[in-house]
Amino acid sequence: MTAPVKLAQAERSQQEIRLLRRRALLALRYVILIILALLFLFPIAWSFINSIKLPSEALAVPPTYLPKEISLQNYEELTTYGKIGIAQHVYNSTIVALITVVGSIALSTLGGYGFARFSFPGKNVLFIMVLSTLMIPFQSILIPLFVMIVQVDLHDTLFGLALVYITFQLPFGIFLMRNSFLAVPHEIEESALLDGCSSLSILYRLMLRLVLPGIVTVAIYAFINSWNEFLAALIFMSDQDKFTLPVFLTTIRYGIWGDVNWGALQAGVIVSIIPSLAIFLALQRYYMDGLMGGAVKN
């Protein structure tokens, strides 16, 4: 063989080795990813598996890995659990979340439009005032909020809790909606303004459609945050009939209704996880937009 051919061969085999190495590394990356993914999914999967065991098996010591028999009895037990059953608590959480979603959308849209498209005295001061609430966590003003809510007789009401939740969605909502409106070109409104349309009808007829992605993002965060919130819900509700889902589940864990029913608790965990997960999976893009817009850019 001549020297150049040998050299070309050597080069080719070196290329092959490089390609093989790259493939092996990629395969290794997938193996690590799959192992990690299984570890991350395990708690949710384990909770689900136990929620469909027979109640007696869910209480077994030591626990079984896979259900001997599949049953929805844990879920059935939940419907009569505690004083009033889980349906009331799902209802409480849903109503609070809905009021929070509607209120956050309404206020953020109006406010975001006002801050983006109008100039008026004190605008910057007011905008900074709204955003500065991001700096101060609600945990540190819960005491006066509680005193105020009690004073106006809104404690133990779903509406009172939702009002507090709306307030804590506002800085994020206003920031996001203002940016959404700023991204819409001015020309779109100008002709409508010249035609003498009122600002409110321009917002309603013209702009809403254009800022819809922002509105969806505000709605997702309002829903997930209010659905999951624990501390304020624990403080503002003393009437067990008004407990939201996470607070109700905690009462199961502490055996307020008798022995701790672990099977029912896992069924409850699944019931409370599903709405957030479903909304997140369906609208993931909007959720991530909000995370990037809210966290990174401010």
Add this chain to the structure above:
Amino acid sequence: MQLTLLNLSWEQRRKLTGLLFVMPTVAFVTVFFIIPLLMTIFMSFHDWPLFGERAYTGLENYQDLSKDRQYLKSLDFTFRYTALVTPPIFILGFILASLVRHNIRYIGIFRTIFFLPVVIGLGVSSLLWTWMLDDRIGVFNKILLDLNLVPKAQLFLGRPSTAMNVIILSVVWKTVGFTMILLLAGLQAIPDELYESAEVDGAGYFRKLIYITLPLMRRFIALALILSVIGSVLSFDQFYIMTRGGPRNSTISIVFWIFNNSFTYFKMGYGAAMSIVLLGILVALTGLQLYVLREKE
């Protein structure tokens, strides 16, 4: 003349309209935020029970703080917890971000899976982990016993040393996806050409990490760390649910102690004074955040 007057009034109408648009938000923020904030300061100078007479006590609440052993213990615990939970969240978050960085096939599924626990409430995730960590029916003990890794079932949440570790494990699971996404955004903002030219110069993985990745991600790293620190300083759910502050009051965080004083003992003035201290800590942290993240000219 007539025309300018009309113009002026139109201008003014616009101003008024703008003000009306932001009014509901301003009203909400004032009533549910500015007033409570001022009230917290006001209450902290009072003896303020839920019912009955309240009395001005000056700085007494603040003086009592320095004598409150559980308060000092809670501060210490909260900072210790923050110092212990932040590194694993950050390191695992960075590893995950590096693993899902390139758009290889199915990578979206992995990103979603690692992020899933973030949208579950911390309260519910704490309930889930309490049950998994139980000594009798918990799956962790079952697995450890089946693998002969422990001689008998462990009371993970019943001993101060292990309680801290397993709570950290549960919080890492719940929150690491958030850090991963922030760091992923940082990684993806670095142009590939930089790595390519470094490779031409013969730089290995660690040199690239130290000279390219970390410096260029400075702002994202700072943001991820500070948000994680703020979240840890404010933690409550996991301790209230998983250990109820035990064993022997060893896991009472600062928010937990404020909660106990204000809503169990109803010493609301005292709770307000503690809230003011907490507020000071957080404003300092946010100030640090703004300083680190400031735009460089």
